[in-house]
Amino acid sequence: MVTRIAPTPSGFLHAGNRFNFQTTADLAREYAIPLALRIDDVDAARFRSEYVDDIFNTLHELRIDWEIGPRDTADFEAHWSQRKKSAYYRAELALLRGSTLETYACRCSRSIISAVPSGGCPGQCRTAQHELVAHESALRVHVPTDTTISVNGVELNLDSELGDFVIWRRDDLPAYQLVSVVEDRDLGTTHIVRGEDLLASTAAQIFIASSLGADNLVTAHYVHHPLLTDASGAKLSKSRQNGNPSHT
């Protein structure tokens, strides 16, 4: 059994991230299981090494220790960076495409997709049989209507929550859902702590888990904690030095 802290170095951490770290460390102590640190840096465009420094500084400030994972920024760059594993993730994508799940290339532009609130492909890409071409199309996993996923005994309708979700991005990078499942499979993760905004992501990951040999995610224990908000009630988001908030 193992649990993990899995921050993304796409901005400076905020109180909500620190709350997530502390909650995960408390869970590790409660179950007497090892704690791993995994830094999800696959999104190279938003990566900055000072964000990685900030992760280590924050963990030291909180006096959180971890048994598995990089010890510092240099160790992370030398041995743990996901930015250097794209060939590995591409092989995992081939595994998923060879499974019983249906995937298809989606050529819809960002503006077309953002106009549809429900997510998924608003066009007819599923039946169009497009080729997957870097910087022209993304690959989606088809979620059949009324697909329900059980997360800790709570039934979620994945079709209405997320729709056909992206597994390989238009910018030719693996999507978060693929990376997270592969990394949690390789680590053997059994306990996962996330903000409640990631409940649909958890359901998506359970949906593809068995196709990637990650049955540990089907049976894992999930904790989805409430998100911290600022004084006005808005969700906290990471800050960048240029002042633009990023998604967490």
Ligand SMILES: [Zn+2]
């Ligand atoms: Zn499409």
